[in-house]
Amino acid sequence: MNLFRIIRREISHSRGTFLMGVSAVIISVLSYIISLSILTSSKSSFLNGMQIMQADLKKEISGLEDAIRKSMKGLGFNIHIYPEKQDLSVIYEQGYGEQTMPENYVEKLANSNIVTVNHLLPRLTEMVKWKEKDQSVLLIGVRGEVPIAFRGENRKKALIDPVKVGDIVLGYELHKKYGIKPGETIKFMGKELNVTATHSGRGTVDDITAWMALSTVQELLGKPDLINGILALECNCESLDRLGDIKKEIGQILPNTRIIEKESKALARAEARNKVKRTGQTQIQNFALSQKQLIVNQSITTTLFVLIVSALSIGWIAYLTFSNVAARSVEIGILGAMGFGGTKLVLLIISRATLMGITGTLCALVISLIAVPLAWGREVFVAVFLDMSNVFILMCVPTLLACSAAWIPAIKGSSKDPAEVLRNE
Amino acid sequence: MSDNNSEFTLRAQGITKTYSAKSGAINVLEDIDLELSKGDFVTISGPSGCGKSTLLMVLGTLQEPDSGTLKYGDITPYGLSPSGRAEFRSKNIGFVFQDFNLVPYLDVRENIMCPGIVNPSADLEPRSSELLEMLGLTDRSNHYPDQLSSGEKQRAALARALLLRPSIIFADEPTGNLDQSNGRVVLDCLANYAEDGATVIMATHDSAALSSGNKHVQFNEGKGITVKSE
Ligand SMILES: Nc1ncnc2c1ncn2[C@@H]1O[C@H](COP(=O)(O)OP(=O)(O)OP(=O)(O)O)[C@@H](O)[C@H]1O
Numbered sequence: 001m002n003l004f005r006i007i008r009r010e011i012s013h014s015r016g017t018f019l020m021g022v023s024a025v026i027i028s029v030l031s032y033i034i035s036l037s038i039l040t041s042s043k044s045s046f047l048n049g050m051q052i053m054q055a056d057l058k059k060e061i062s063g064l065e066d067a068i069r070k071s072m073k074g075l076g077f078n079i080h081i082y083p084e085k086q087d088l089s090v091i092y093e094q095g096y097g098e099q100t101m102p103e104n105y106v107e108k109l110a111n112s113n114i115v116t117v118n119h120l121l122p123r124l125t126e127m128v129k130w131k132e133k134d135q136s137v138l139l140i141g142v143r144g145e146v147p148i149a150f151r152g153e154n155r156k157k158a159l160i161d162p163v164k165v166g167d168i169v170l171g172y173e174l175h176k177k178y179g180i181k182p183g184e185t186i187k188f189m190g191k192e193l194n195v196t197a198t199h200s201g202r203g204t205v206d207d208i209t210a211w212m213a214l215s216t217v218q219e220l221l222g223k224p225d226l227i228n229g230i231l232a233l234e235c236n237c238e239s240l241d242r243l244g245d246i247k248k249e250i251g252q253i254l255p256n257t258r259i260i261e262k263e264s265k266a267l268a269r270a271e272a273r274n275k276v277k278r279t280g281q282t283q284i285q286n287f288a289l290s291q292k293q294l295i296v297n298q299s300i301t302t303t304l305f306v307l308i309v310s311a312l313s314i315g316w317i318a319y320l321t322f323s324n325v326a327a328r329s330v331e332i333g334i335l336g337a338m339g340f341g342g343t344k345l346v347l348l349i350i351s352r353a354t355l356m357g358i359t360g361t362l363c364a365l366v367i368s369l370i371a372v373p374l375a376w377g378r379e380v381f382v383a384v385f386l387d388m389s390n391v392f393i394l395m396c397v398p399t400l401l402a403c404s405a406a407w408i409p410a411i412k413g414s415s416k417d418p419a420e421v422l423r424n425e
Numbered sequence: 426m427s428d429n430n431s432e433f434t435l436r437a438q439g440i441t442k443t444y445s446a447k448s449g450a451i452n453v454l455e456d457i458d459l460e461l462s463k464g465d466f467v468t469i470s471g472p473s474g475c476g477k478s479t480l481l482m483v484l485g486t487l488q489e490p491d492s493g494t495l496k497y498g499d500i501t502p503y504g505l506s507p508s509g510r511a512e513f514r515s516k517n518i519g520f521v522f523q524d525f526n527l528v529p530y531l532d533v534r535e536n537i538m539c540p541g542i543v544n545p546s547a548d549l550e551p552r553s554s555e556l557l558e559m560l561g562l563t564d565r566s567n568h569y570p571d572q573l574s575s576g577e578k579q580r581a582a583l584a585r586a587l588l589l590r591p592s593i594i595f596a597d598e599p600t601g602n603l604d605q606s607n608g609r610v611v612l613d614c615l616a617n618y619a620e621d622g623a624t625v626i627m628a629t630h631d632s633a634a635l636s637s638g639n640k641h642v643q644f645n646e647g648k649g650i651t652v653k654s655e
C-alpha cells in the first residue's frame with residue numbers, strides 16, 4: 001500500500017471528472033498548437049510571397065537595364081570627340097563637323113588604359129546628295145565598335161553591330177519614300193550596296209541617315225583614314241560628376257582633340273530605371289508592411305483566442321478540482337484522522353491534477369503530431385515542433401496550470417481539522 | 426503496542442467546546458476534566474446528542490477545543506502544528522468513527538492497510554490478514570465499502586484502527602450495528618487490547634459494552650461528567 005496506489009484507485013473511481021479534466025487540457029493545448037500552426041503557415045506564405053516579388057522586381061529591373069543599354073546607341077549620348085580645331089557652332093548648326101582627324105586616334109584610345117568610357121565608335125559623317133534620287137542624306141560611316149584592348153574578355157557587349165563593306169542601313173524617310181525593302185540592292189553615289197536593315201521612324205535626323213562601313217564612306221568622300229568624330233559612350237552613368245573625369249582622361253590620351261558632352265538622355269533613362277527600382281522596392285516594402293500588420297493582427301487574435309481557451313480550461317480544471325476536493329473531503333478527513341500530514345494530502349490532490357495535465361498534454365501532442373502535418377504540411381509541423389520553447393511550453397505549462405488550479409483547493413482541504421472536514425461533508 | 430510509544434497518562438483539563446449554529450450557540454463540552462492511564466478501558470455514556478462523539482474527537486486530537494488543555498504525558502497535541510499533530514496521531518492513536526468513514530474507492534484490505542502509508546513497516550500485510558481473520562472479514566477483504574453491511578463496515582473500521590497497534594484507541598459506538606455475537610467479538614478484542622497495556626476509550630449506549638470497561642464516564646443532564654472506576 002502506498003500513496004501512488006491511492007492516487008490510482010481514486011482516479012479510476014472518479015474516471016468521469018478525470019477524463020473531463022483531461023479533455024480540458026487537450027482542448028487548451030490543441031488550440032495553442034493550432035494557433036501556432038496558423039501563424040507559422042501565414043508567416044511562411046508571406047516570406048514566399050516576398051521572395052517571389054523580389055525576384056520579379058529584379059527580373060524587371062534587369063530587363064529594363066538591358067533595354068536602356070541597347071537603346072543608348074540611338075540616343076547620341078555622352079561624349080563626342082572632335083578635332084581640336086573644330087568650331088563647335090558648326091556642330092550645333094549641322095550636327096557634324098567639317099574638321100577631320102586620323103582614324104587611328106580611336107586605336108590610341110582603345111589601346112590606352114581608359115576606364116571611364118565603355119564604348120568607342122569612330123565615325124565619318126557628312127551631309128551628301130544621293131545623286132540617284134536627288135535626296136539629301138546624312139551619310140555616316142561606322143566601323144562598329146573598337147574594343148578597348150586592356151579589358152580583354154571583360155569588355156562590355158557591343159552596342160551596335162558594324163555595317164559591313166558593301167552594305168547599307170537606311171533611315172525611315174529614305175526607305176519609305178522610295179519603297180526600298182531590306183535585301184534589295186540599291187545604287188548610292190555610284191556604288192552598288194545591299195540594304196541590310198531599315199529603321200522605323202524616329203522623328204530625328206536619323207530618318208534621313210544612311211549608315212555604311214567607315215571605309216566605304218572614306219572612299220566616297222575622298223577622306224581615306226580620316227574620321228570627323230568619335231562617339232564615346234559611358235554606360236554606367238550613375239553620377240554627373242564622372243563626366244569631368246571622362247573629359248580629363250580622354251584629354252590626356254588625345255591632347256589635340258576637344259570633347260563635348262551631348263545632352264544626356266541616358267542619364268534620364270538611368271534615373272527612370274532607378275525610379276522603377278525604387279518604386280518596386282517601395283511596393284515590396286508596403287506589401288511587407290501590410291502583411292506584417294496582418295500577421296500582427298492575426299497573432300493578436302490567436303493570442304487572445306489561446307488566452308480565452310486557456311482561461312476557460314484553467315477555470316474548468318479548477319472547477320473540477322474544487323468539486324473533486326469537495327467530493328473527497330471525507331477521504332481527506334479520514335486520511336487526516338489517520339495521520340496523513342498536509343504535504344501528503346496536498347500531494348494526493350495535486351498528483352491527480354498533474355496526471356490530468358500530463359495525460360491531456362500527451363493526448364494533444366499525439367493528435368497534433370498526426371493532424372498538423374496533414375493540415376498545414378511538413379514545413380509548418382517542423383517549424384512548430386523544432387522550436388524548443390514551444391515544446392517546453394507544450395510540455396510544462398498545461399501541467400503547471402492544472403497543478404496551480406488544484407493548489408488552492410488542496411491547501412484549503414488539508415488545512416482544516418479532520419473532524420471539521422468530516423462534519424462539513 | 427509499539428515500543429516507541431511512551432507510557433501516556435492522558436490528562437484533560439477544563440475542556441470546553443461550543444458549536445455555533447444558526448439557532449444559537451450549543452455548549453457541548455463544559456469544563457471537562459479527565460485523567461486516564463495505560464491499561465484503562467473507558468466507557469463513555471449519555472443520552473444522544475450529549476457530546477460523546479465530540480469528546481472523543483477532542484481527546485483524539487481531531488478537533489481543537491475552545492479552551493482547556495490536553496496532555497499526553499509531556500506532549501500537548503494542540504500545541505503542535507496540524508502536520509505535527511497528524512504525525513502524533515499516526516504514531517499513537519487509532520480512531521473508530523461512529524459512521525465508519527471507510528475510503529470508498531479502496532477495498533476492505535486496502536482500507537485496513539491505509540494507515541501504513543504514513544508509517545510503513547514490513548509486517549503490515551500479515552498484520553492485516555490477522556485482523557481480517559480475528560474480526561471475521563477474511564472473505565470480504567476484496568470488497569468495497571458500498572458492498573458491505575453496516576456491521577462489516579464497523580469491523581473493518583476497527584481493524585484499520587488496530588493496524589499500527591496504537592497506544593490509545595478511540596471507538597465511537599463500535600458495537601452499535603452489530604449482533605450479539607459480533608458485538609462480543611469486538612468488545613473482547615478491545616478488552617484484550619486494553620489488557621495488553623493500551624488505553625481504550627469507547628462511547629456506547631450498549632449495556633453489554635458498558636459492563637466491559639473498568640472506568641465509566643457518564644454525561645450528566647447538566648453537561649458535566651461523572652467518572653466512576655471499578
Ligand atoms: N458542527 C456542529 N455544529 C453544530 N452543532 C453540532 C455540530 N456537531 C455536533 N453538534 C451538536 O452537538 C451536540 C453533540 O453532538 P455529538 O455528536 O457529540 O453527540 P453524541 O453524544 O455523540 O450523540 P449520539 O449518541 O447521537 O452519537 C449535538 O446536539 C449535535 O447536534
Ligand SMILES: [Mg+2]
Nearest residue numbers: 477478523597
Ligand atoms: Mg455520537
